[in-house]
Amino acid sequence: DVKVTQSSRYLVKRTGEKVFLECVQDMDHENMFWYRQDPGLGLRLIYFSYDVKMKEKGDIPEGYSVSREKKERFSLILESASTNQTSMYLCESGGAGDNEQFFGPGTRLTVL
């Protein structure tokens, strides 16, 4: 019963490339979040969205943008990938109920 999926588990890109990371949830959740997780820095919020076409910056939005055209899909875009964006990227989907928050499996992105 997969609830949150991410487009790739592993991705290798070159500096300057445009990178798209997609997240899809099948629980009709309104809230979706993109984090990156780095050793020693923990989970840091990049962007989040409370509704279709709505987005808000998290703690580290620089170098990223997002798109939410449909409720079930939240995309993270790296306009021009840089080596310091090498990281594990995690999408989370959240509903209004108690304990109704689920992470996707993550995408490990390497930028060469």
Place this chain on the structure above:
Amino acid sequence: QKEVEQNSGPLSVPEGAIASLNCTYSDRVSQSFFWYRQYSGKSPELIMSIYSNGDKEDGRFTAQLNKASQYVSLLIRDSQPSDSATYLCAVNRISSNTGKLIFGQGTTLQVKP
């Protein structure tokens, strides 16, 4: 001062013992608190949420919240080797499970057979 602080560990306990994981937070307006478990190479999984002062029990897990001391803890009774993981504490300023969470860096728990 970090907004959410956890001892990185590792915390090592023998099988069958009680594991106690602690978390402090700096913002007094914080309203809701969450514990996630993350196995190596996997994504975090929400295991407990707590919103009111006191204890909340779910199976072998008990979350404890003390807003006056800005302290939240997770107790794992009868620890099993399968509980070995990193436990992340997260805090939200909004009194619900929506809104952005601030995560601690996590405490690594090792349960030895």
